[in-house]
Amino acid sequence: MARISYDDEAAAAFKAVREVPRDGLGHWREAIRRYLDPMPGMSVVDIGAGTGAFAATFNDWFGLSVYAVEPSAAMRAQIPARPGIAVLAGEAGAIPLPDGSVDGAWLSTVLHHIPDLEAAAHEIRRVLRPGAPVLFRQGFPGRGDWASSWWVHRWFPETIRVVDTWPTVEQTCQAFAAAGFRQDGLEPVPETYRTSLAEFLAQADTFRRADSPMRTLTDEEFLRGKERLRRAAREAEQTPGPQSRTSWVDLLVLR
Numbered sequence: 001m002a003r004i005s006y007d008d009e010a011a012a013a014f015k016a017v018r019e020v021p022r023d024g025l026g027h028w029r030e031a032i033r034r035y036l037d038p039m040p041g042m043s044v045v046d047i048g049a050g051t052g053a054f055a056a057t058f059n060d061w062f063g064l065s066v067y068a069v070e071p072s073a074a075m076r077a078q079i080p081a082r083p084g085i086a087v088l089a090g091e092a093g094a095i096p097l098p099d100g101s102v103d104g105a106w107l108s109t110v111l112h113h114i115p116d117l118e119a120a121a122h123e124i125r126r127v128l129r130p131g132a133p134v135l136f137r138q139g140f141p142g143r144g145d146w147a148s149s150w151w152v153h154r155w156f157p158e159t160i161r162v163v164d165t166w167p168t169v170e171q172t173c174q175a176f177a178a179a180g181f182r183q184d185g186l187e188p189v190p191e192t193y194r195t196s197l198a199e200f201l202a203q204a205d206t207f208r209r210a211d212s213p214m215r216t217l218t219d220e221e222f223l224r225g226k227e228r229l230r231r232a233a234r235e236a237e238q239t240p241g242p243q244s245r246t247s248w249v250d251l252l253v254l255r
């Protein structure tokens, strides 16, 4: 059961404000290349593909064929229709692909939505070719200083309490070990947002509709966060220089 309902409103909001801008993903490109070793003719499954931002990115960066598997019809409707991306209704526990048919699996901020991690691990094992990796882009509890690792937490610190309920690295590795996976890598990867704080402030209500930790905030917590952000945006406007912000999100690789 997903933590929020990705209905038409949430899907449109996600498309509008939650896709990570491509120009801030350079470090991801290099990290993914190291573990996936992409080559022409390879295919990957993007599980919980959402609005297809990463499916398009994998196709553009590496020329890979991507199966974008997504349970929400509203999110699927936002995935760009283009050669190289096949959009499929499905979920981590039921992937509509044949056995041993893909060279890698990608799950970006999806783990905490999966109700049965062991069942998902077995299903992912089934569709991967032997030795192929599964790559998670994920916030894990207990890794580093959350308040500084994801920039949203700085303005809306109460979002940390929900992230603390998400699967840990250890729980994830344990669930996937039952399907024969072993840890191959774990590293925080920086990603950069170049939108100004004033722009983020203007998007905050839309952002809240599309983000499961933000949805758990009470109205009071949300308004307090917006006020913090408003003050910071005012200060930033008086400071010369670019206003980019960097988050550190973990890449966990199992094989």
Ligand SMILES: C[S@@+](CC[C@H](N)C(=O)[O-])C[C@H]1O[C@@H](n2cnc3c(N)ncnc32)[C@H](O)[C@@H]1O
Binding pocket: 001, 002, 003, 006, 019, 047, 048, 049, 050, 051, 052, 053, 054, 070, 071, 072, 075, 090, 091, 092, 093, 107, 108, 109, 110, 113, 114, 115
């Ligand atoms: C936070 S969004 C991430 C979307 C995309 N991966 C990205 O990073 O842009 C989480 C997505 O996981 C999907 N989802 C929810 N439950 C799922 C499940 N059991 N298996 C696969 N995906 C699921 C949701 O519908 C939603 O599109």
